[in-house]
Structures are given as C-alpha cells and as structure tokens.
Amino acid sequence: xxxxxxxxxxxxxxxxxxxxxGEMWRHRVVYLGCAIASLVLLAGGxxxxxxxxxxxxxxxxxxxxxxxAAHFRLDNLSALFMVIVNLGTTAASVFGIGYCxxxxxxxxxxPFFPLFLFGMxxxxxxxxxxxxxxSWEFMSLASWLLVLSDHRNxxxxxxxxxxxxxxTFGTFCLLxxxxxxxxxxxxxxxxxMRLHGMDGLTSFLVVLLALLGAGSKAGLVPLHAWLPxxxxxxxxxxxxxxxxxxxxxxxxxxxxxxxxxxGHVAWGWGAVLMGIGGVTAVLGVLYAILQDDxxxxxxxxxxENIGVVVIGLGLAIAFKDSGxxxxxxxxxVAGLYHIINHSIFKTLLxxxxxxxxxxTGERSLNKLGGLLNRMPWTGAATLVGALAxxxxxxxxxxxxxxxxxxxxxxxxxxxxxxxxxGVPVVGAxxxxxxxxxxxxxxxxYGIAFLGRPRSQAAAEAHTLPFSMRWSMAVLAALCIILGxxxxxxxxxxxxxxxxxxxxxFAVSADLGWPxxxxxxxxxxxxSGTVLxxxxxxxxxxxxxxxxxxxxxxxxxxxxxDCGHRENIVNAQYSGESFAQPLRRVxxxxxxxxxxTVTMPDPGDMAPAKLEVxxxxxxxxxxxxGIGRVVGFVADRVNRMQFLTVRRYLLMMFATLVFMLLVVAxxxxx
Amino acid sequence: xxxxLGQIAQIFLVxxxxxxxxxxxxxxxxxxxxxxxxxxFQPYRDFYRLLQxxxxxxxxxxxxxxxxPYVTFAAVWLAACIIPTFTTNMVLAPAADLIAxxxxxxxxxxxTALAGMDVGTSFGGLGASREMMIxxxxxxxxxxxxxxLSLITGTTSPAQIIAFVLGGGVGIExxxxxxxxxxxxxxxxxxxxxxxxxxxxxxxxTMVHEAMVLEYSGRHLALMEGAGMVRLTLFxxxxxxxxxxxxxxxxxxxxxxxALGLGAFLAKCFILATALGFFETVIxxxxxxxYADFLGGALLxxxxxxxxxxxxxxx
Numbered sequence: 012x013x014x015x016x017x018x019x020x021x022x023x024x025x026x027x028x029x030x031x032x033g034e035m036w037r038h039r040v041v042y043l044g045c046a047i048a049s050l051v052l053l054a055g056g057x058x059x060x061x062x063x064x065x066x067x068x069x070x071x072x073x074x075x076x077x078x079x080a081a082h083f084r085l086d087n088l089s090a091l092f093m094v095i096v097n098l099g100t101t102a103a104s105v106f107g108i109g110y111c112x113x114x115x116x117x118x119x120x121x122p123f124f125p126l127f128l129f130g131m132x133x134x135x136x137x138x139x140x141x142x143x144x145x146s147w148e149f150m151s152l153a154s155w156l157l158v159l160s161d162h163r164n165x166x167x168x169x170x171x172x173x174x175x176x177x178x179t180f181g182t183f184c185l186l187x188x189x190x191x192x193x194x195x196x197x198x199x200x201x202x203x204m205r206l207h208g209m210d211g212l213t214s215f216l217v218v219l220l221a222l223l224g225a226g227s228k229a230g231l232v233p234l235h236a237w238l239p240x241x242x243x244x245x246x247x248x249x250x251x252x253x254x255x256x257x258x259x260x261x262x263x264x265x266x267x268x269x270x271x272x273x274g275h276v277a278w279g280w281g282a283v284l285m286g287i288g289g290v291t292a293v294l295g296v297l298y299a300i301l302q303d304d305x306x307x308x309x310x311x312x313x314x315e316n317i318g319v320v321v322i323g324l325g326l327a328i329a330f331k332d333s334g335x336x337x338x339x340x341x342x343x344v345a346g347l348y349h350i351i352n353h354s355i356f357k358t359l360l361x362x363x364x365x366x367x368x369x370x371t372g373e374r375s376l377n378k379l380g381g382l383l384n385r386m387p388w389t390g391a392a393t394l395v396g397a398l399a400x401x402x403x404x405x406x407x408x409x410x411x412x413x414x415x416x417x418x419x420x421x422x423x424x425x426x427x428x429x430x431x432x433g434v435p436v437v438g439a440x441x442x443x444x445x446x447x448x449x450x451x452x453x454x455x456y457g458i459a460f461l462g463r464p465r466s467q468a469a470a471e472a473h474t475l476p477f478s479m480r481w482s483m484a485v486l487a488a489l490c491i492i493l494g495x496x497x498x499x500x501x502x503x504x505x506x507x508x509x510x511x512x513x514x515x516f517a518v519s520a521d522l523g524w525p526x527x528x529x530x531x532x533x534x535x536x537x538s539g540t541v542l543x544x545x546x547x548x549x550x551x552x553x554x555x556x557x558x559x560x561x562x563x564x565x566x567x568x569x570x571x572d573c574g575h576r577e578n579i580v581n582a583q584y585s586g587e588s589f590a591q592p593l594r595r596v597x598x599x600x601x602x603x604x605x606x607t608v609t610m611p612d613p614g615d616m617a618p619a620k621l622e623v624x625x626x627x628x629x630x631x632x633x634x635x636g637i638g639r640v641v642g643f644v645a646d647r648v649n650r651m652q653f654l655t656v657r658r659y660l661l662m663m664f665a666t667l668v669f670m671l672l673v674v675a676x677x678x679x680x
Numbered sequence: 681x682x683x684x685l686g687q688i689a690q691i692f693l694v695x696x697x698x699x700x701x702x703x704x705x706x707x708x709x710x711x712x713x714x715x716x717x718x719x720x721f722q723p724y725r726d727f728y729r730l731l732q733x734x735x736x737x738x739x740x741x742x743x744x745x746x747x748x749p750y751v752t753f754a755a756v757w758l759a760a761c762i763i764p765t766f767t768t769n770m771v772l773a774p775a776a777d778l779i780a781x782x783x784x785x786x787x788x789x790x791x792t793a794l795a796g797m798d799v800g801t802s803f804g805g806l807g808a809s810r811e812m813m814i815x816x817x818x819x820x821x822x823x824x825x826x827x828x829l830s831l832i833t834g835t836t837s838p839a840q841i842i843a844f845v846l847g848g849g850v851g852i853e854x855x856x857x858x859x860x861x862x863x864x865x866x867x868x869x870x871x872x873x874x875x876x877x878x879x880x881x882x883x884x885x886t887m888v889h890e891a892m893v894l895e896y897s898g899r900h901l902a903l904m905e906g907a908g909m910v911r912l913t914l915f916x917x918x919x920x921x922x923x924x925x926x927x928x929x930x931x932x933x934x935x936x937x938x939a940l941g942l943g944a945f946l947a948k949c950f951i952l953a954t955a956l957g958f959f960e961t962v963i964x965x966x967x968x969x970x971y972a973d974f975l976g977g978a979l980l981x982x983x984x985x986x987x988x989x990x991x992x993x994x995x
Binding site for chain 1: 741757786796972
C-alpha cells in the first residue's frame with residue numbers, strides 16, 4: 012500500500028515538475044519529494060527483505076490490456092532490487108536538491124526525473140510480461156529524455172540517438188523472449204510462464220534473447236557501445252542513476268528470466284555468460300584507463316563491473332545445472348553482493364563527478380588537479396569510492412570480489428572439461444580486471460584530486476551546498492559499513508537466493524558471526540570486522556611508536572623533485588602519460604593504439620607534439636558495419652516506393668498466395 | 681590462549697626482524713661486489729636517525745601525503761601478521777586468506793601511488809604509473825598462484841595450506857613447481873628487486889618505487905622504507921612456508937616446538953636472503969617495457985599451474 016502511494020506520488024511529482032517553470036524552489040521541492048518517495052520505497056523493500064522467505068501477495072489492477080489485468084507482486088528478489096534501486100535514487104534525489112541550480116536546463120530535467128524513478132521501480136514489481144515491458148519502456152524513454160536534456164549539444168543528440176536505437180533493440184528482444192516463454196496460449200503472467208514447459212529450441216532462443224535484451228541495457232560487450240555515450244551525456248545525478256541503478260534493473264531482468272521464469276538454463280549458457288563477463292570486464296576497464304573525460308571513465312568502469320557480476324551469474328547457472336546447489340547459491344550471492352556494492356560506489360563516484368563539474372566547470376582530467384585541498388569533503392568521499400571500486404579491503408568492493416573468486420576457485424569441480432579449463436582463464440581475466448581497475452582509479456583520483464591544479468578553474472574550485480556533500484558522505488559510509496559486516500549482508504541476500512537455486516546460502520557455522528567462510532571453515536575465510544579492528548589497532552600502534560620514539564615536527568617547504576626548481580604545473584603527469592605504460596602493454600594490438608611524435612626541426616621553437624590515436628574496433632567493425640548494411644538495404648527497399656499500381660497489386664497478390672500456402676501447410680500437419 | 685600469544689609474537693617478530701633481513705641482503709651484495717659493507721644492523725640505526733629528523737612536507741601536498749606512510753605500513757604489517765612464520769597456531773589466521781593478502785598489499789600500493797602523485801612532481805607520477813603497470817600483471821599472477829594452490833590443497837588460507845603440506849598431503853607435482861616459479865617472479869616484482877626495479881638507485885630513468893617515495897623524509901621515509909622491509913620478510917615467509925614448511929610449530933606444539941619453529945624460520949630467511957643477494961649481483965636490470973614479458977610470463981605460469989593439475993590427473 013505504502014509502495015503504491017509512493018509510486019503515485021512520483022507520478023504526481025512529474026506533473027508538478029512540468030509546472031515548476033523557472034522557479035528554483037519548485038524544482039527543489041520536486042527533488043525533495045523524490046527523496047521522500049525513494050526513502051518510503053527503500054523502507055518497503057527492507058521490510059519485505061527482513062521477513063521470512065516467500066512470495067508476497069499479488070495485486071491485480073484493472074488497467075492495461077482489455078483482456079488482461081495488470082499484475083504486481085513484491086517477492087524477495089524484487090525487494091532486494093527495490094532496496095538497491097532506492098538507495099541510489101535517494102542519494103541522487105538529495106544531491107539533486109542542491110545540484111538542480113547547476114544543471115544547464117533544469118526545466119528539461121526535473122519533470123522526467125520522477126518518471127525515471129517510477130519506471131525503474133515499476134519494472135521490479137511487475138508480475139506479468141505486459142507490465143514489465145511497459146515499465147521497462149517507461150524507464151528507457153524517461154532516461155532517453157534526460158540524456159537529451161542538453162539538446163543543444165551535438166554530442167548529446169547523437170548519444171541520445173544511439174541510446175534510443177539500442178533501447179529499441181533491447182525491448183524488441185525482450186518482447187520476443189516473453190512471447191516465446193508465454194507459448195501459443197499466451198500466458199503472459201509470470202506464474203503462468205513458470206509452469207509453461209519449453210522444448211530445446213525455444214529454450215535456446217529464450218536465453219539468447221534475454222541475454223541480448225537485458226544485456227544491451229546492462230552494457231555487456233559488444234552491446235556496450237551506447238553506454239559510455241549516453242550515461243555521461245545526462246546531468247550527473249541522472250548519470251549516477253543510469254550507471255549505478257538502471258544497469259542493475261537490467262540485471263534484475265536477466266536474473267528474473269534466467270533463474271526464475273526459465274529456471275533450467277543449461278550449463279553451456281553459464282560458460283557463455285562467464286566468457287562474455289570476462290571479456291566485458293577486461294575490455295571495460297581498459298577503455299576506462301584510456302579516457303580523459305571523468306564521466307566517460309566512470310561509464311566504462313560500469314561496463315567492467317557488469318562483466319564481473321555476469322561472471323558470477325554464469326558460474327551460478329553452471330553450478331545449478333550440475334546439481335551443485337550450495338555452490339550455485341554462493342556464486343549468486345557473490346553476484347548480488349557485487350550488484351549492491353556497485354550501485355553504491357558508482358552512484359557515489361558519479362555524484363562526485365557532478366560535484367567536480369559544479370565546482371570547476373571541467374570534466375577533463377587534464378584540466379583538474381589538487382581538488383582535495385579545495386574540496387575536502389568531496390575528496391574524502393571520492394577516495395572511499397575509489398578504494399571500494401578498486402576492490403581493496405576492508406571496503407565493500409573487496410568482499411564481493413572475494414566471494415566471486417572463492418566460487419571461481421570451486422569452478423574446476425564442475426564435471427565438464429570445458430569448465431575445468433575455462434574457469435581458470437576466466438579467473439585470470441577477472442584478476443586482470445581487478446588489478447587494472449586499481450590502476451584506473453589511482454589515475455583518476457591522483458590526477459583529479461591530488462597534485463597541483465592544472466587549470467585556473469581547478470585552482471578556484473568552490474565548496475558545495477550541504478545536500479550535495481551529505482548524499483556523498485552517506486554513500487561513502489555505506490561502502491565502509493557493507494565491507495565491515497559482510498556476513499550481515501550475505502544473510503539478508505540468502506533469503507533472495509533460496510527460491511532461485513533451491514538452497515539457502517549459509518556461512519559455515521563453526522567460526523561464527525563475523526567470519527565469512529562460504530564453503531567450510533578450513534576452505535578459506537575472511538572477516539572484514541576483524542580486519543578493520545586489527546588494522547586500526549596496528550595503525551594506532553604505528554603512530555604511537557613512531558611519535559613516541561621520534562619527533563613530531565613537520566616543516567612545510569617547496570617540493571624537492573630531485574632539485575628541479577622549475578615550477579611548471581604541466582610537468583606533472585597527465586592522464587595520458589599515466590596511462591602510457593598500460594596503453595603500450597595492453598592496448599597496442601587490442602585497440603590499435605598508435606603514438607606519433609612530431610619533433611620540430613633543430614632551432615625551431617615550436618613545441619613537440621605527441622598524438623595518440625585509439626581505434627575502438629568493436630565500434631568500427633560491428634556498429635558501423637551494421638550501419639552500412641542497414642543503409643544499403645534501405646537504399647534498395649527505397650526503390651519499392653516508386654513502383655506502378657500494377658506492380659503493387661502483383662506484390663499484394665503474391666503475398667496473399669504465400670500466406671495461404673503457409674496456412675495450408677500448417678493445417679496439413 | 682597460545683593462539684593469541686603466537687599471534688602477538690608474530691606481530692612483533694616480523695617488524696623486529698625485517699630490517700635485519702634487508703641489512704643482511706645488503707651485506708651479501710657488498711661482499712660479492714668486493715666491498716666490506718655496513719653491518720647488517722645498519723638499517724636499525726638508519727631508522728633511529730630518520731625518526732629524530734623533522735619531516736619535510738611540500739606546500740602542495742594534501743593530507744593523503746601525510747597519511748599514506750602510516751596506512752601503507754599498517755596494511756603491509758597486517759598482511760604480514762597473517763602469513764605464518766614460526767607457528768600456524770595464530771588467532772588472526774582465518775581473518776584473511778591469500779586473496780585478501782594480495783588485496784592488502786594492493787592497499788599499500790594504492791596509497792603509495794597516490795602519495796607519489798600528491799606533490800605534483802613528474803618523478804612521483806612516473807613512479808606511480810610504472811608501479812601500477814607492474815601491479816596490474818603481478819597481482820593476477822599472484823591470484824593464479826593462489827588458484828592452483830587452492831586446487832591442490834583445497835583451501836586458500838595460508839595456515840591451512842601449510843598444515844596440509846606438513847600433513848604430507850602433497851607429493852611432487854609439476855603444478856607446484858610452476859606455481860613456485862610464478863610466485864618467485866611475483867615476489868621480485870612486488871618487492872622492487874632487480875631485474876624489475878633497483879632498490880639501491882636514485883635518479884635513474886628506470887626507478888619505480890624510489891620515484892614514488894622521493895618526496896618523503898624523516899619519519900615518513902622511515903615508515904615507507906620499513907613497509908618495504910616488512911614486505912620482503914612477508915614474501916620470504918610465504919615462499920618458505922608453503923614450499924618448505926618443515927620445522928614450523930603446529931597447534932599443540934610445546935615450547936620446544938615453538939623454539940624449533942623460530943630457529944627454522946630464521947635459518948630459512950637467511951638462506952633466502954643470501955640467495956636474493958647473490959641473484960641480484962649476477963643479474964642486470966631490465967628495460968621498463970620488458971617488464972610486461974617477465975610478468976606476463978609469471979601470469980601464464982600461474983595459469984599453466986592451474987591447468988596442469990587436470991592434465992596430470994587425466995594422464
């Protein structure tokens with residue numbers, strides 16, 4: 012009931028947003044309303060998650076198709092994702108209260124923001140295919156309008172166009188997928204689909220289409236191309252939601268179909284998912300390392316994290332199909348834990364990118380620098396986010412990576428030879444992605460927040476409104492808390508996993524509460540709580556010993572820099588120079604990176620130039636290739652517009668005959 | 681109770697012993713170079729001297745620069761607490777496994793790299809950039825070593841692995857040999873030893889770790905150098921513990937067993953330190969962009985170690 016009223020409140024806020032006009036306080040009211048509605052939905056999700064496992068009551072509303080009412084239900088999986096989604100939306104809405112002044116055109120953002128929130132929440136509680144798809148489209152179109160909000164910018168317009176194409180393609184795949192699952196009788200409600208059996212080919216197509224449909228929304232390689240264009244084009248609090256939250260709704264769709272509605276996905280698909288996940292993770296983070304635009308970097312890092320989650324999901328499918336239910340539960344818990352974590356730290360990092368843009372007006376790394384001294388709050392919160400996304404203990408990102416590694420390490424116990432050899436390779440890819448993510452965020456944080464300011468704007472960065480700082484501080488605190496008490500999180504998630512894999516996930520009992528030991532107590536364990544306590548004590552001992560035996564005096568002086576006294580700011584490492592070793596090692600063949608140095612003639616005072624050219628092979632070969640094919644076909648089909656009436660009639664007749672033949676052949680059977 | 685005592689002894693042992701091991705390596709190297717060399721206790725005197733000096737901090741440095749030495753040292757120290765040296769009976773042993781160990785060293789590296797970039801000099805950025813490139817290959821290699829060890833011994837916890845090996849559960853396997861080779865290569869890279877990095881140079885185009893800590897002085901420098909020494913001890917304990925755990929005290933061992941374990945650990949460290957000194961003397965440093973071949977080799981060896989387990993099973 013509370014959830015229903017919160018959702019209707021969001022719709023009402025959208026109307027109010029349209030009427031807001033130029034008055035800034037009205038925009039603030041809309042965001043405040045969104046924050047309250049999100050909090051209510053968050054509480055609703057948490058309340059359901061705290062209860063014993065089981066499906067919630069179904070609600071049937073007489074809206075939608077004439078012959079079919081709309082079904083809604085909140086079960087454990089929906090409740091978990093409701094918590095994930097609304098954590099992000101609450102933070103982004105609170106951020107929006109302060110941020111809406113700084114958006115280029117607030118009147119193009121405020122009305123669609125509540126609609127976007129509504130769409131995402133409605134996807135989660137839909138209990139039939141029709142409502143699911145309508146809500147999915149609601150979410151896609153609202154976010155498309157938000158991407159388009161800066162419509163005078165050519166780049167935003169083309170990003171919005173690519174996004175619209177990909178969203179249409181995704182929905183088309185999902186529509187077909189649901190159609191196949193419903194069968195010839197058209198049982199479009201989810202309970203009917205669960206009962207409906209499938210033959211081999213249908214099952215194959217359903218999984219393929221679900222992967223294409225939900226995967227294109229989530230940003231799996233090679234369907235990721237739109238994501239780094241569209242996510243950064245929106246205002247930062249919307250980018251935070253698109254990257255941190257909307258991709259999670261896409262993963263919800265994938266989990267709902269593969270683990271719940273379909274239910275018996277073959278292990279081979281698990282292997283495919285793991286392969287795609289591994290490639291997505293490595294490519295995503297390599298792209299991220301090459302970026303200069305702070306928001307594009309974050310968007311590519313989202314691609315990487317989605318890959319990490321998909322590795323976990325693929326492993327869970329393989330274990331489930333092989334009857335290893337406890338390990339399937341472990342892998343699924345690992346994937347869900349990473350979904351929770353990524354939604355928190357990615358929202359945090361995008362909000363901080365928004366804060367940086369507000370304070371300096373710059374989003375290029377090479378124009379930033381030294382921001383930690385000017386913006387201590389944002390800097391500290393971003394540091395926590397950067398540490399968490401680099402999977403460093405004791406923060407939350409590490410716990411989920413640890414769980415995924417633990418389940419991967421059990422992967423070779425699968426009976427299939429392909430898995431025995433494939434799992435170590437995927438493990439190496441995941442390890443590579445994790446290590447590269449740390450490099451990527453040392454680079455991003457070190458260039459933007461440390462060092463000396465690289466532009467006037469960065470040197471004069473100003474502090475931010477209260478609401479923006481607090482939303483980041485709360486998210487940073489969550490990164491620490493979810494890392495320090497991992498067992499509490501896995502206990503909450505285990506209710507969700509139980510109906511999907513058949514067994515509940517439980518940590519080994521002989522070690523007790525703060526010890527996370529997924530398989531058995533001698534198999535390997537981790538305790539964030541103990542690690543934090545011990546680490547802090549060692550830190551304090553360290554300070555006491557050093558200050559006790561030595562002096563505490565500090566002298567401020569110029570940087571030594573090996574005696575180079577020239578004070579050139581541009582002599583600092585830039586984004587490109589930091590990435591150079593990694594670019595040479597990993598990207599030279601993968602992205603066709605070419606570096607050309609142009610030296611001036613001796614005696615010429617012109618500066619030397621270094622040009623770096625990067626080719627995105629997927630974009631060039633796949634997308635532009637498809638674009639060319641579509642253009643070619645369209646040209647040919649175009650000729651059909653200029654035929655004579657006689658020919659049109661002939662074509663109609665031929666079509667009619669063909670259809671009648673099809674019907675006749677089918678009846679013969 | 682003995683587990684708590686063992687843990688506390690371990691915590692202070694690693695820190696107390698680390699400078700001596702580094703001092704010994706330096707002594708071995710100078711003797712091999714034909715020099716008399718300083719006493720192996722010289723690093724302790726250096727620490728005392730550094731602690732008495734005031735710390736100089738650049739105007740442009742933020743709090744990250746001042747916090748990084750403490751965080752780095754604490755992270756490496758914490759990692760070293762978890763690797764058994766003379767006993768496997770430690771209360772903190774289940775708190776982290778090999779994966780967490782890799783990540784704890786990653787924390788130290790992250791902060792050191794940030795500190796290198798904080799002052800805004802070109803040397804700091806150079807060191808940070810190269811260090812992260814090395815880590816992006818060394819870390820996966822180390823994880824693949826953990827993967828193969830976990831497949832052989834059925835656990836990722838160092839204490840349990842050692843208990844398994846001591847229990848005679850492991851014969852001679854190809855995979856173990858490959859894993860050992862990969863682990864030694866990773867250890868060389870992580871500790872910044874020749875041929876990856878030279879701990880004794882300054883102002884060479886090839887330096888990595890020294891470039892990041894170039895701006896440090898006084899107690900901050902002492903902590904950064906101390907972290908490096910503890911890291912070296914940690915890797916010696918890890919390699920000797922997993923591949924030659926003999927003499928280590930097991931739970932239930934008496935005072936004699938513990939004394940034996942301590943003696944065995946000291947002996948292993950000095951053998952490894954001597955070997956390191958010898959190795960560093962006979963080999964030349966590599967070019968920066970050759971690192972990828974060296975560490976990519978380590979990663980591949982780790983992967984092969986994992987895959988060979990099944991090949992040897994099938995044959």
